[in-house]
Amino acid sequence: MPRWESVHTIVAVLAEWCTPPRNPQGEVGRFLLLWRAIQEGESGALKSAQELALGGWGGEDGRWTAEQVVGILLNPYNAIEIHPSLATPHELLMSEDDWVRAGVRLIEESGAEFALRALLRILKGDYVGAESGAPYGYKNPGFETVEAFEVFRYGCQEILRRLRSEPNLLQDSIRAMRADETMSRDDRAEMLRAESDMGLIREVMTVTPDTWNDVSEEAHHMVFGYLIRNVRTVGSADLPPAERLWITWRVPEPRAQ
Numbered sequence: 001m002p003r004w005e006s007v008h009t010i011v012a013v014l015a016e017w018c019t020p021p022r023n024p025q026g027e028v029g030r031f032l033l034l035w036r037a038i039q040e041g042e043s044g045a046l047k048s049a050q051e052l053a054l055g056g057w058g059g060e061d062g063r064w065t066a067e068q069v070v071g072i073l074l075n076p077y078n079a080i081e082i083h084p085s086l087a088t089p090h091e092l093l094m095s096e097d098d099w100v101r102a103g104v105r106l107i108e109e110s111g112a113e114f115a116l117r118a119l120l121r122i123l124k125g126d127y128v129g130a131e132s133g134a135p136y137g138y139k140n141p142g143f144e145t146v147e148a149f150e151v152f153r154y155g156c157q158e159i160l161r162r163l164r165s166e167p168n169l170l171q172d173s174i175r176a177m178r179a180d181e182t183m184s185r186d187d188r189a190e191m192l193r194a195e196s197d198m199g200l201i202r203e204v205m206t207v208t209p210d211t212w213n214d215v216s217e218e219a220h221h222m223v224f225g226y227l228i229r230n231v232r233t234v235g236s237a238d239l240p241p242a243e244r245l246w247i248t249w250r251v252p253e254p255r256a257q
Contacts, residue, residue: 007035033066067118073102074115075122151231154241156220159227160209162253169251170207173227176250180229187225194222226250 008028015027076082079092079099094102107115162169177183177191195201203219204226212220228247235244 001038004032004035007031070106070110071118071122074099074106074118147233150241151245152221152224154245155224155228155231155247156212158247159223160212162227162249163207164209166254170205170223170226173250177226180250191222191225194218194225 008031011028011031012024015022015024072078076099077090078094079096081090081092103115106118166172200216200218200222203215204222207215207219207223227250229250230248232246232248233244234246
């Protein structure tokens, strides 16, 4: 076995001589794991906890890394049922005892720090298969659709409540939206695109609680965008919308006297 310093130098030079050139740092890192695997066995092919903290877990190129496989194996989702607000009902891929044994072996071979960093990454939803939007990254195929429908329905309900007592709310909200410097470029472009439809604008400007059901769904969405800046989920899925969702209005509600 050559010393690592020799392998490091050879790999770095050959990487630069490739056509086209390869990233010397990336190739050195790749060969380090191979060199360690020969020296230490299978566990040597895993990045150390320090390497993970500094360089990440890889996978950006769509290829699975050994560290990501470990992360999937350690995912408690595989061994336990979780509260329905955090994950969909699912079949367990392994028993709790098997999960514990896998964790113990990982700690023995790679150290407690590596195992704990892997578990932390999983609990934060940052692993292969994670999807934004669902709590803790657990993907529920219908979660986003159902949640978006609930948000829209609850938002419309609250819009009608305010329109009944605040007849100038729509106009005030439109002015507030145009003055909102935090609005993203994409959201502003989408709103300008919708405003170019004069028929839709006429519908929107005639919206009242009494005419709400007479206008199109596109008009409902446009009014929603004018009045509501965003809706955040602040409670678990088993709570009613008023306790689960928090609306940030473009024009704050007047304080009750």
